[in-house]
Amino acid sequence: MKFFLDTADLDEIKEAASWGALAGVTTNPTLYSRIGGKLDDFHNHIARICEIVDGPVSAESVAMTRDEIVRDGRELAAIAPNVVVKIPTMVEGLAACRTLADEGIRVNMTLCFTVPQAILAARAGARYISPFVGRFDDISEDGLSQLENVVTAINNYDYSENTVNHEQVEIIAASIRSANHVTQAALMGADIATVPFNVLKKMIQHPLTDRGLESFLKDWEKVANA
Numbered sequence: 001m002k003f004f005l006d007t008a009d010l011d012e013i014k015e016a017a018s019w020g021a022l023a024g025v026t027t028n029p030t031l032y033s034r035i036g037g038k039l040d041d042f043h044n045h046i047a048r049i050c051e052i053v054d055g056p057v058s059a060e061s062v063a064m065t066r067d068e069i070v071r072d073g074r075e076l077a078a079i080a081p082n083v084v085v086k087i088p089t090m091v092e093g094l095a096a097c098r099t100l101a102d103e104g105i106r107v108n109m110t111l112c113f114t115v116p117q118a119i120l121a122a123r124a125g126a127r128y129i130s131p132f133v134g135r136f137d138d139i140s141e142d143g144l145s146q147l148e149n150v151v152t153a154i155n156n157y158d159y160s161e162n163t164v165n166h167e168q169v170e171i172i173a174a175s176i177r178s179a180n181h182v183t184q185a186a187l188m189g190a191d192i193a194t195v196p197f198n199v200l201k202k203m204i205q206h207p208l209t210d211r212g213l214e215s216f217l218k219d220w221e222k223v224a225n226a
């Protein structure tokens with residue numbers, strides 16, 4: 001499994017990248033607004049993220065028609081070679097995905113909740129598909145089971161004939177709220193988890209690691225003082 005950081009915060013991205021395990025970044029309009037982002041600085045901000053991270057950086061279009069999404073997508077993709085255009089899973093989004101994929105632009109289909117949505121996204125040439133986990137949990141449904149269904153359904157077939165350079169479609173477990181979501185997503189075979197920085201920090205922590213470290217240090221002090 002690969003990890004993307006789900007944020008638009010440059011300090012979080014720099015810190016996570018320094019850990020050596022970061023494969024990419026996802027942003028969305030909410031995350032950009034949370035850092036006080038300005039409309040006319042959006043493209044520059046994506047460029048700054050792409051300078052920090054080599055891997056895919058998802059930048060979302062907020063357009064609602066296929067022509068506008070395609071126009072947005074071309075502009076976003078021109079920012080850096082590792083930009084992935086993020087598009088909502090809706091009819092206009094599918095049509096735009098097809099056009100952009102045919103032009104060699106990688107697309108991440110977001111706001112995906114069901115197997116049929118994911119299959120249509122894969123057929124329309126999506127390179128990444130982002131099923132949401134936490135938002136299902138928010139409405140008292142089981143987000144992890146929904147994710148598992150999407151992982152199984154997509155892995156049952158080969159969609160690479162539809163994608164840029166015939167790359168494999170990858171499933172990004174999105175709307176991740178806990179380290180346990182990551183564990184379960186990895187066990188079911190999701191390719192990527194995109195995680196907020198607070199979840200990434202929790203992923204490295206365990207009280208037994210802390211306790212073990214404390215006792216190793218204490219015992220090493222005895223060796224040093226012997």
Ligand SMILES: O=P(O)(O)OC[C@H]1O[C@](O)(CO)[C@@H](O)[C@@H]1O
Pocket residue numbers: 006007026027028110111130132134135173174175176194
């Ligand atoms: O439900 P949340 O925590 O707002 O997460 C929304 C998800 O949407 C995305 O835009 C999907 O890629 C991610 O940025 C994020 O994982």
